[in-house]
Amino acid sequence: MSRRIQITVEENNLSVKERLDTQTIFELSVPGRTGFSLPPEPPETKGVCADVIPERFLRETPPALPEVSELTTMRHFTHLSGRTMGVETTFYPLGSCTMKYNPKINEFGAGLPGFSNLHPDQPASTMQGLLEAYYQVQEILGKLTNLPGVSLQPAAGAHGEFTCLLMAKAYFDDKGETERTQVIIPDTAHGTNPASAFRVGLEPVEIKSDSTGRIDIEALKKVVGPRTACLMVTNPNTCGLFEDRLAEAAEIVHQAGGLVYIDGANFNAIVGRVRPGDFGGDMMHINLHKTFSIPHGGGGPGAGPIVVRDFLAPYLPAPTVVKSNDGNYDFNFDPRSIGKVRSYFGNVAHVVRAYVYLRQLGEQGLRDVSDYAVLNANYLLSLLVDKYDIPYGKRCMHEFVIDATRQKKMGVKAVDIAKKLIDYGFHPPTTYFPLIVPEAIMIEPTETENKEMLELFAAAMIDISNRGSVDAADVVDSPLSTPVRRLDELGAARNPIVVEAL
Amino acid sequence: MSRRIQITVEENNLSVKERLDTQTIFELSVPGRTGFSLPPEPPETKGVCADVIPERFLRETPPALPEVSELTTMRHFTHLSGRTMGVETTFYPLGSCTMKYNPKINEFGAGLPGFSNLHPDQPASTMQGLLEAYYQVQEILGKLTNLPGVSLQPAAGAHGEFTCLLMAKAYFDDKGETERTQVIIPDTAHGTNPASAFRVGLEPVEIKSDSTGRIDIEALKKVVGPRTACLMVTNPNTCGLFEDRLAEAAEIVHQAGGLVYIDGANFNAIVGRVRPGDFGGDMMHINLHKTFSIPHGGGGPGAGPIVVRDFLAPYLPAPTVVKSNDGNYDFNFDPRSIGKVRSYFGNVAHVVRAYVYLRQLGEQGLRDVSDYAVLNANYLLSLLVDKYDIPYGKRCMHEFVIDATRQKKMGVKAVDIAKKLIDYGFHPPTTYFPLIVPEAIMIEPTETENKEMLELFAAAMIDISNRGSVDAADVVDSPLSTPVRRLDELGAARNPIVVEAL
Amino acid sequence: MSNPYIQATPDQIIEMLAAVDATSIDEIFNDQIPSDLQHKDTFDIPTALSELELQGHLTRMAARNQAADSLTSFMGGGIYDHFVPTAIMHVANRSEFVTGYTPYQPEASQGLLQAFFEYQTLLSRLYDMPVSNASLYDGASAVGEAVFMALAVHPDRNRIVMSESVHPDSRALVATYMAHFNTKVDIVKAGNGLTDVQALGESLGDDVAAVVVQHPNYFGCLEDVHGIEKRVRESGALFIVVADPISLGVLAPPGTYGADIAVGEGQPLGLNQYAGGESVGIFTCKSEFMRKVPGRLVGQTKDREDRRGFVLTLQTREQHIRRAKATSNICTNHAHNALRASIYMCLMGPQGMGEVARACVRNTNRLKSAILKKHTDAIAFTAPVFKEFVIRTNRPAQQVRDALLLKGYLAGTPLFETCGSGYENLLLVATTEKRTDAEIDGFAEALGEFL
Amino acid sequence: MSNPYIQATPDQIIEMLAAVDATSIDEIFNDQIPSDLQHKDTFDIPTALSELELQGHLTRMAARNQAADSLTSFMGGGIYDHFVPTAIMHVANRSEFVTGYTPYQPEASQGLLQAFFEYQTLLSRLYDMPVSNASLYDGASAVGEAVFMALAVHPDRNRIVMSESVHPDSRALVATYMAHFNTKVDIVKAGNGLTDVQALGESLGDDVAAVVVQHPNYFGCLEDVHGIEKRVRESGALFIVVADPISLGVLAPPGTYGADIAVGEGQPLGLNQYAGGESVGIFTCKSEFMRKVPGRLVGQTKDREDRRGFVLTLQTREQHIRRAKATSNICTNHAHNALRASIYMCLMGPQGMGEVARACVRNTNRLKSAILKKHTDAIAFTAPVFKEFVIRTNRPAQQVRDALLLKGYLAGTPLFETCGSGYENLLLVATTEKRTDAEIDGFAEALGEFL
Ligand SMILES: Cc1ncc(COP(=O)(O)O)c(C=O)c1O
Numbered sequence A, B: 001m002s003r004r005i006q007i008t009v010e011e012n013n014l015s016v017k018e019r020l021d022t023q024t025i026f027e028l029s030v031p032g033r034t035g036f037s038l039p040p041e042p043p044e045t046k047g048v049c050a051d052v053i054p055e056r057f058l059r060e061t062p063p064a065l066p067e068v069s070e071l072t073t074m075r076h077f078t079h080l081s082g083r084t085m086g087v088e089t090t091f092y093p094l095g096s097c098t099m100k101y102n103p104k105i106n107e108f109g110a111g112l113p114g115f116s117n118l119h120p121d122q123p124a125s126t127m128q129g130l131l132e133a134y135y136q137v138q139e140i141l142g143k144l145t146n147l148p149g150v151s152l153q154p155a156a157g158a159h160g161e162f163t164c165l166l167m168a169k170a171y172f173d174d175k176g177e178t179e180r181t182q183v184i185i186p187d188t189a190h191g192t193n194p195a196s197a198f199r200v201g202l203e204p205v206e207i208k209s210d211s212t213g214r215i216d217i218e219a220l221k222k223v224v225g226p227r228t229a230c231l232m233v234t235n236p237n238t239c240g241l242f243e244d245r246l247a248e249a250a251e252i253v254h255q256a257g258g259l260v261y262i263d264g265a266n267f268n269a270i271v272g273r274v275r276p277g278d279f280g281g282d283m284m285h286i287n288l289h290k291t292f293s294i295p296h297g298g299g300g301p302g303a304g305p306i307v308v309r310d311f312l313a314p315y316l317p318a319p320t321v322v323k324s325n326d327g328n329y330d331f332n333f334d335p336r337s338i339g340k341v342r343s344y345f346g347n348v349a350h351v352v353r354a355y356v357y358l359r360q361l362g363e364q365g366l367r368d369v370s371d372y373a374v375l376n377a378n379y380l381l382s383l384l385v386d387k388y389d390i391p392y393g394k395r396c397m398h399e400f401v402i403d404a405t406r407q408k409k410m411g412v413k414a415v416d417i418a419k420k421l422i423d424y425g426f427h428p429p430t431t432y433f434p435l436i437v438p439e440a441i442m443i444e445p446t447e448t449e450n451k452e453m454l455e456l457f458a459a460a461m462i463d464i465s466n467r468g469s470v471d472a473a474d475v476v477d478s479p480l481s482t483p484v485r486r487l488d489e490l491g492a493a494r495n496p497i498v499v500e501a502l
Numbered sequence C, D: 001m002s003n004p005y006i007q008a009t010p011d012q013i014i015e016m017l018a019a020v021d022a023t024s025i026d027e028i029f030n031d032q033i034p035s036d037l038q039h040k041d042t043f044d045i046p047t048a049l050s051e052l053e054l055q056g057h058l059t060r061m062a063a064r065n066q067a068a069d070s071l072t073s074f075m076g077g078g079i080y081d082h083f084v085p086t087a088i089m090h091v092a093n094r095s096e097f098v099t100g101y102t103p104y105q106p107e108a109s110q111g112l113l114q115a116f117f118e119y120q121t122l123l124s125r126l127y128d129m130p131v132s133n134a135s136l137y138d139g140a141s142a143v144g145e146a147v148f149m150a151l152a153v154h155p156d157r158n159r160i161v162m163s164e165s166v167h168p169d170s171r172a173l174v175a176t177y178m179a180h181f182n183t184k185v186d187i188v189k190a191g192n193g194l195t196d197v198q199a200l201g202e203s204l205g206d207d208v209a210a211v212v213v214q215h216p217n218y219f220g221c222l223e224d225v226h227g228i229e230k231r232v233r234e235s236g237a238l239f240i241v242v243a244d245p246i247s248l249g250v251l252a253p254p255g256t257y258g259a260d261i262a263v264g265e266g267q268p269l270g271l272n273q274y275a276g277g278e279s280v281g282i283f284t285c286k287s288e289f290m291r292k293v294p295g296r297l298v299g300q301t302k303d304r305e306d307r308r309g310f311v312l313t314l315q316t317r318e319q320h321i322r323r324a325k326a327t328s329n330i331c332t333n334h335a336h337n338a339l340r341a342s343i344y345m346c347l348m349g350p351q352g353m354g355e356v357a358r359a360c361v362r363n364t365n366r367l368k369s370a371i372l373k374k375h376t377d378a379i380a381f382t383a384p385v386f387k388e389f390v391i392r393t394n395r396p397a398q399q400v401r402d403a404l405l406l407k408g409y410l411a412g413t414p415l416f417e418t419c420g421s422g423y424e425n426l427l428l429v430a431t432t433e434k435r436t437d438a439e440i441d442g443f444a445e446a447l448g449e450f451l
C-alpha cells in the first residue's frame, strides 16, 4: 500500500504519481486505441450484420468502453492490486469469514484445461473426471456432517440458506403443514438468515440470546409451536461460542414438528470432530469459501453446498451426481426436487478446489483444522484479555468477540482500532457484528496462522489501546498509510455515484 | 512501494509493520516448521541412507535452510515483489535494456506442459512440436538479419558474443591465421564486449568515437591490420545512433581479412527494416530478452541466439535443428562445431516465447516494432531537448542519451535525477553509460509505451530540472517514497556481507 | 502433522496450551462441547494424498474429461467457447484479488472497490442502463433477483409473465424461486422460436409485475423487443430483458428499447466455460430502482483530504443492515468473475467487442448457409439470429450428438435434454468467433447425413 | 496496426511526427540510415497469427511432444523429474519479479535484491560454502566459470584435470571454453563408473590450476571425494566439485570435504525440466575467492537512516566497470530461475530436502534391487549411488529406450548418445521421489526382457 508523495507537476490537481496510480480505466482511454489480438476482420464481415440482421436490432454506436492497450490494462489492474490487502499480503483476521490460507495445489487442480474447457451440456460420459470430483465432495461433506443428502449447487452461503428453506417449505407442503411459516432466529444471527427466510415467504422470528451469548431455551420455548417451520442457528455461533444446548433446543423444535437449520459458516471450528447431524441439525449449508479453503475472490464467487437428512434429500435442487454400479457417474434429477436455484451445476471450479483440499487433508488433516483454529483463537484471546473487555469468558471456539467499550470511553471506538490496525500492517477484524455486542471486534485467526503472527497482532492491539489512553486523536486520525484516508460513506449514500459519468 | 510508517511496538528496533514486511526468510524461521506436502515417509526409509550409502558420504546435520510454512513463504515473496518495480508497475525506460511489454500469450505457449515437462535426452521423435519451434525461430532470425547460420544455444547476449568470438577464432585457426588476436571495439561499447574478447584469449583494442558519437573511420584504419580478428560494433550504438558508415568500416575490416561482429542488443531499432548482414555484419548476437519480448526475470534468464554468415555456420555450437525432407525435425551435430557452450539446447522456454512473439507479429508487426520504438524515442527526445543537453543532435534511433552536465552545475547529478524519478513513480533510465558522456542519462522508451506516458515522464524530467535550479537539496535527498533511502554501496563493497550469518 | 498448512510446532503447542490454561487441545473442546456430541469414530472419507501425489492424481482425473481444447466445440445455449485473452488471468490471479474478502474496510481495499466501480460502469455502458450492481451469482439467478425486485417495485402485483424462449434454467429457477412466494409464473409459448407476442399481450394485466424476455433468445433468435416493450409498457409491468453481453457488440442494448431491468450471464466475457461454473450474474437497471437493487453496489466518494475514493454504498439495502427487509439475501457475490469480465471488456474495448460480435454473426451465418445447402429445411426457425440457431435433424438429436462426438465435435445441445418432449429432433448449435472456416465447413459436412 | 502492442493512434502519430519535425516515420529512418541499407523486399517469414489463433496453434504444437505428464519418466543425467511445488510459480510469476531488469537501482528493487541475497545464503548453507553468487546460466557453464576462476587464481598454471565422470556437456563446454585460452584439459578415465583416483593423482602437477570432479557423478556413483581432495590439495590446484543440490539433502556438502569451488545445476530445485532449458548455474566458493567470483553478487548494507538494505556489490569485478579485466563477461544471469529455486528451498526446508533425498535413495534402491532380481549382472557399476545408476542391456540401449517408449516409459538415457562408443549397451536411469512403487516395479518388469 503506497504512501502518497506529493509531486508538483500537477494537472487536474493530480500529481504524476497519482496519474500513474489512481486514474480509472476510463480516464486512461484514448480514442482508437485497442488492446486485443484477433484475426484481421475480412472486409465482407464489416457489413455482415447489415446483411443478416434487420437494422432495428443493431446498435447505432459502439458501447462507450475504454480504449486501452493490453499494457495499460495490466498496469491499471496491477496498481489496483497494490491498493488491496489479501491473505498473502498480511494477517486478515476478519471474523466470521475464515480467512485461511488458500493452498496453491487447489489452483493446480482447478486450472487444468480438462476441467476448465468443459461445456455443461456435454454428455456425462465425457466428463467422468469432473463427476467423480462432484460425487466425492458430496460423499465427504455428507459424512463430515452426518447429513447425507448433498447438493453442490448453491453459489454461496446465503444461497444455501435460501435453498434449504425452500426445501423445508416443499417438505411441509407435501405434509400439508402449510401453516408453518415462522423461522426462529437468534439475535446473534448473520443478516442473511432473516433475509433468506423472507425470500422464501417465511417470517423471521427473532429470539434474544441469553447472558452467555447462546440460545435462550426459555425464549425458544415461548415462540416454538405449530407455526414453526425452522429454527435457524449458527453453531458455533457468531460470538464464537458452541451452542451446547442446541441438542436440547432441537429436541424442542422437533417435538413441535419443526426442522433445525444449521448455518455452517463456522464449521471450521468443529470440522472433523463434531457432526452437525449429531446435535440436531436437519439441514445445513457449508461455505466452501470458509472452511474448505476456497479463495474469496474479493467478495466471491464462493460456494454454499447444502447437506440434509435423508428425508429431505429428494427435495434437493437438481441435478445431483450419482454413481452407478458399473462405476460410472451420472446426473440425477429427482422428480420431487425443488428444481433449479442456479444454472447448470453450481460453482464448478470451486468444487474441484474443495475436492483437492479434502483429498489433501483427509480425516486427520481436517481434524487438525478445527484443533488449531480453536487453539489459535484461544491463544490470541488470552493475549488480549487484560486490555479488552471479553463479554463471554476466556474460552472460545475458532473466533471470539471482544468489546471496545472500555476504549470507547477514552475516545477510541471499535472502528478507530480497526483503522489503526491498517497502519500497523494488518487487515482489521470484523467490527460491530454480532449486533448484541456494542463495540464488537470479532477476531478469527484461523488455523493457518502462526504463533508469532498472533503475538504481533496482539502487540498491535495492546499498543493501540495504550495509545488511545494517552492520545486518542492519534488513533482516530488513522489510517495514514493507505492511498486514501477515511472516506465519506454517508455522502456516498446520500448522493450515490455508482457509475462513472460519460 | 510502501512508505514506512513508524509504529511504536518495537522489538529489535523493528516496528510491527517492518517485522511484517522486511525480515529475511531466515529471520522468519522457526525450528520444526515445514512448508511442503510430500507422501508420509515410510519408517524404513528413514534409515535407507545408512543402509545403502557409506557413512563418510552422509551429511551430519541437515542444511541450515529456513523452516517456514507455505503461507509464510508466499507472504514473504509477495512482500518482496511489493518492493520491486517492473514493467507492469510503471514506465521502465532503462536504456540499452529494451524494457518493452512482455505479451502474455508468450506465457501461454511457454506454460504448456507439453513443452515444460520434456527431458532433453528424449529422442527427437518425441519432441517434434518443440523442434518445430526451434527450427522456425532459427529460420526467422536468419531472415531478419540476412545471416542464415543460427544457433539458439547461448544463454544471454554476453554468452552470444563469447560464442561468436570462439567461432571466429576457430575459423581463423582453420585458415591458419592464428595471429589474428585483436578485437577492435569502440569506446561506446558495452562492457561485455571487451570482457568476452578477453575470455576467448583475444585482445580488445579500444578506438575512440568521433564527435558525432559514431565509429571514427580514421581511428579504425589506424588499428586495423593483419592482427585484426574482429571489429565489434553495436548498431545502432549505445548512443542511440545508427552507425551509418558501418558498411564502409566493414569493408575496411574485410579487406584486412577480419570479421565484423554486430552486438545486436539494439536490434529493436531496426528489426524488420534493416538486416545487419546487409551492412557488413558477419556474426551477431540477438538478445531475445530485448528485441523479442522475453521478460527479463529481474536479471535473467535471457537468451542470446547468434546469427552468422554461411561460411561461419559450420562452427556454430552443437546441436542446431534441421528439417528433413519428410518434414520431420532433428538435431544436427556438425563435426566442425566449436562444441558446446551450454548444456543441452539453450534457454528452451524462451525460444518458445520468442516463437510465439515472432508468429504473432509477422513481418509487418516486426517492422512496427522498430517504427514505433524510433518514433517514441524521437518524440520523447523532442520534449526534453530544451531542458537537457543533447550531445548528439535531435534525431535518434530507438533510444537517446542526454547529458545532465547542465544540471550538475546546479548541484543535481544524473544519479540524483534518477533517484528523484523513483519518487515520481518511474523506474529510472540507465545512467553513466555510455562512458563517453559524462552525466549520461540513457533513455529507451520502447514501442510499447504510449504518448501520454512519454509526456508524463518528460514532465517529471523537466520538473526535476526546474526544482534542481531552485532547491538542489530536495532532489539530492531523494528517493523518499521507497522502502529504503540511498544505500551505502561503498560500505557494502568494503566489507562485503553476501550471505546471512547463521 | 497431517495438515501441511498448520504452523504450530510441538514446542509452540505446549506454550500456547499453557497460556490458555489447558493441558491439551481436546480439553479446550471438552470445556465447551458435550462429549457425546464429539464424533470419535472414523469419518470414513478417502485417505489423504500429498501435494506430490495430487498433481498426478488430478492430471489423470482431468484427462478423463473430453474438453474443448481437444474437440471442436459448437456448444452454446448460455455457455460459449469464446476467446479468453491470456492477459486476464495474469493480472486477475494476483493474490490480492484472489484472496481478499468483500471490501468491508475501504481504505484497505481501494483497488477492489475501484475495480468493482469500473465493472459497474462497464456493464452500464454495454447494456446502456444507468445502474449496474457489483455482480450476482449467474445469469439465471440474476433473472430471479430481477423478478424479486419487480415484485418489490409492484408489491400489489403477484404474477410474472415469461417467454418460453428464455433459457430453460432461468425459467426453472424463477419457478423455484417463486414457488413459495405467492406469485404465479405464466409462460408464453415460443412455437416457431420466437415469443408469441400476441399471446404475450393477452396474458398481461394489472396483476403482472414483470415480463421476462431473452434477446437473443435461447434458440438464438432475435425477439421483437420493440413490439413486446410496447405491450409491457401499457400493462405497467416492468420489462426485464435477458441479454448476452457479447451480442451487445453489435445489437442495440436493452436501454435503447425500454428495458427496466437488463440482466445476463457474464461467462462469455472472458470467463472459462467450466461446465457453466464460472459465471457472473449481470444486473443492470434504471436509476429509479437504485435503492431496490439486490447485492453489492460500489459508490464513489471523497476522503478527508478530498481525494477520490470508493466505498460499498447504499448498504441499508443489504441483509447485514436491513436483515429480513433487505432487497436481497445476497452477501458473497461473484466478484472475482466480475473482475475478470472487466478486464476482458477493457482489453476488447468498443472495437474488439464489435469484431467479436461480427465474427460470431459471420461464422454463424456461414454455418447456416452451408447447412441450408445440404438440406433446405434443416434450419428449424427462420428468424434472424446472432450466434446460434436450431438444426432439425433426421433422427433424435442425441444420436447425432453422440455420432459427431466420435468425429471430434462437441456438436451442440440436443434440445430434448433441456426443453423436453416436442424437441426430440432439434439440435442447438453456436458458432463463436473462435471457429475457423475449415472447422465450420467440416462440421457442416459431418452434419450432412443427419439432416 | 499489425502489432497489437503498439499504442499510437493515427491522430497521435500525426502529433508526434509534427513534434519531431518529420512527415513520416520513414523520414526519421531515412535521415539516419542510408536507403540502400534498408530492406524493402519481403523477409519471407511466416504470416502473423492473432492471439486467438495462437492459442489453438500452440496447444496443437505442444500436443506433438510426448512429455512426462503423460509418460512415466526415469530420465536423469542432469535434468530430473522432481516434484515442483505448485506454490512456486504462484508467487514467482508476480509481474514485478518476471518483468524487472537486473536491479541496478537498488531503492527501486529492494525485493529482488533481498531475494538474491537470500538465494546466495540458501546455496551457501546447502553447499556449506561461505560464498555464493547470484546465479549463472546453467550447471555446465558454472563449471566453465569455475575453471576460468581457477585460472585467474593461478595465473601461472595452464592445465585443467577433469574426470570422465563429469557430465558430458560440462566436459564438452570446458573443452570449448578452453580451446582458445591457452589451457590444456586432461580427462581422467572413469572406467568402472568411478574416477580412477590413482590416474588422477598421476596426472597432477604444479601446472594444474584445477581438478574438476562430479559427485554424485554422471553415472550416479559416489566418488571418493576424500581421497581425491587429498591429492588435489597436495598439488596446489583448486578442487572444483560439481554437486546435485538435491543430493545434499542427505550427502555431505562440498564444504565438508575441502572443495574450493562447488557448482551445480539448479534445475532439480523446483524448476521444470523444460528439455534442460530451465536451468540455473549454482556457483559457490571459499571466502578468499570472493573478489574473483564471476557474475552478480548481492551484498547487505544500510541506508541513510540506518535501515538494512541490499545492493549489487563488488561491481568492480564486473564487465560494466572493469571491462576486459572483469572476472567474467556475464551480465544477464538466471535470476528468475534462482528465485524459483529459492522458493523451493524455503518450502522444503531442511526436513523436506532430507525427505526428498531419502525418497530418491529409497526408490533408486528399490529399482536397483528389482533389476538385480531379474538379472544379477544388469547393474553396470557397483559403487554406491544416490538417485541414478547405469543398467547394462542385452542390446543397444537405444533400442531398449524406443521399445519402452511404446509402453509409456521415458526409460532413461542411452549412454551411447551422450558418451559415444564403448557405451552402446548402457542405459542411465534415475528414480526420483515422484516415482511410486507401482511405477518402479512396473518399469523393472518391463525392463526384464532387455537385461
Ligand atoms: C454466519 C454467516 N452466515 C451466513 C453467511 C453468508 O454466506 P455467503 O456470504 O457465502 O452468502 C456468512 C458470511 O459472511 C456468515 O458469516
Ligand SMILES: Cc1ncc(COP(=O)(O)O)c(C=O)c1O
Binding pocket: B096, B097, B156, B157, B158, B159, B190, B192, B193, B234, B238, B263, B265, B266, B287, B302, B303, B304, D330, D331, D332
Ligand atoms: C549493448 C549491449 N551489449 C551486450 C549486452 C549483454 O547482454 P546480456 O545481458 O544478455 O548478456 C547488453 C546488455 O545490457 C547491452 O546493452
